[in-house]
Amino acid sequence: MKKFFNFTALALVISLGLSAVAQAEEIRVMTSGGFTAAYKILGPKFVESTGNTLDTALGPSMGKAPEAIPNRLARGEQADVVIMVGYALDDLIKQGKIDPASRVELADSRIGLAVREGAPKPDISSEDGLKKALLDAKSVAYSDSASGVYIEQQLFKRLGIENQLKPKSKMISKIPVGSVVATGDYQLGFQQVSELLPVPGVSFVAKIPESVQSVTRFAAGIPVNAQHPTEAKALLEYLASTAAQPDVKATGLDSVSH
Template structure:
């Protein structure tokens, strides 16, 4: 009986250790959130560690790391990763690209798709919308900052000032479209694809587009560098890249 107890305890020990292990803490943006959540489950199922994902827009995620939030791995825009690396908050030797993302236009499922094929058509579509939505440029949101600058450049900022809803992240802006609180949302394509009840009209025309590379890098204050590196390798491996591609990222 004693030997049996020892054997059972020995067999259970690795599983117990995995269950009690601290998750890999990942701080990422809304653009990568849906893909990373799916891949985190696959990573754990294949014997990797549990992943705890926290998300915010690019500027807020960077600020949270600067303010001392515990994170092992950062997934953010190339600009934010470069700044955090320069400030010694990320280990630049670990940086890897997840993919490149475009900004698109969302409408409610079943709604007519406006013409957005040219800047002139996009301008007309925005002006025709009773309300538009995007993430908050004041917080450093990548898509929201671009959307606000684009509306300004198109010469319609005054007309849209009271007809624009801003949200902490692009996913919430798309949700407003799905719920008919806004007619159009301008945000990252991956955030549009991830919201039921909203559909992608298409990417912005080339002359109005912003291409954003998204990168991963291990935090210099990481308590689990090995776990962070393993998960980043999984994200940038064949299965991870296939999932990012399905979310609208250009990879490879």
């Protein structure tokens, strides 16, 4: 009787173990640049605590690049979670591709300036200082995502220097703006702070003045055809949690004000 009991107990443990393994899922995540640094810190912590794994694809929230999240989804790539600029996510919700009830606010991102490591840092603490830095610069780079669209279409106009900047400024696609500043190809590089800080070979200068700042909200949602919606929801709740905020802030993002 004792041997039978031990065998039965062992079989139960094995069964439970196999069940736990079977319940672990691979969550397919698409994330855009602004939240990526925070995601790279928080993702492994989620994996460790849940046993699930993350399969991650990087791409901008908008634009013509094939890596852009809307373009990935349009050609049928599968995802359980998308993390991107809030208004771009809203467009996907309107198209019926993202479950509107799944939308989660993650962080606010501000635009900053970087120069090549060792180069003088201009004073951009005021609008006049920012304007002078732009006019004095030999070349200016900005991203092909939300921050760059704002700079190209609004900031230069608001500062009254659109005509002067057009010949010497360029939108950089696919790669971090900081990378072309690090090589010396461009003197000034503007992008969301969280995307500038991780780039080697550059020095972060400052955020642009609040009076001409553009705050980008990052949010996340679950596609309507997600294969693992329950696990995806757990990931989003963790990324937006109070416990995650120290890591979010450490990457240059600001916590969402509720």
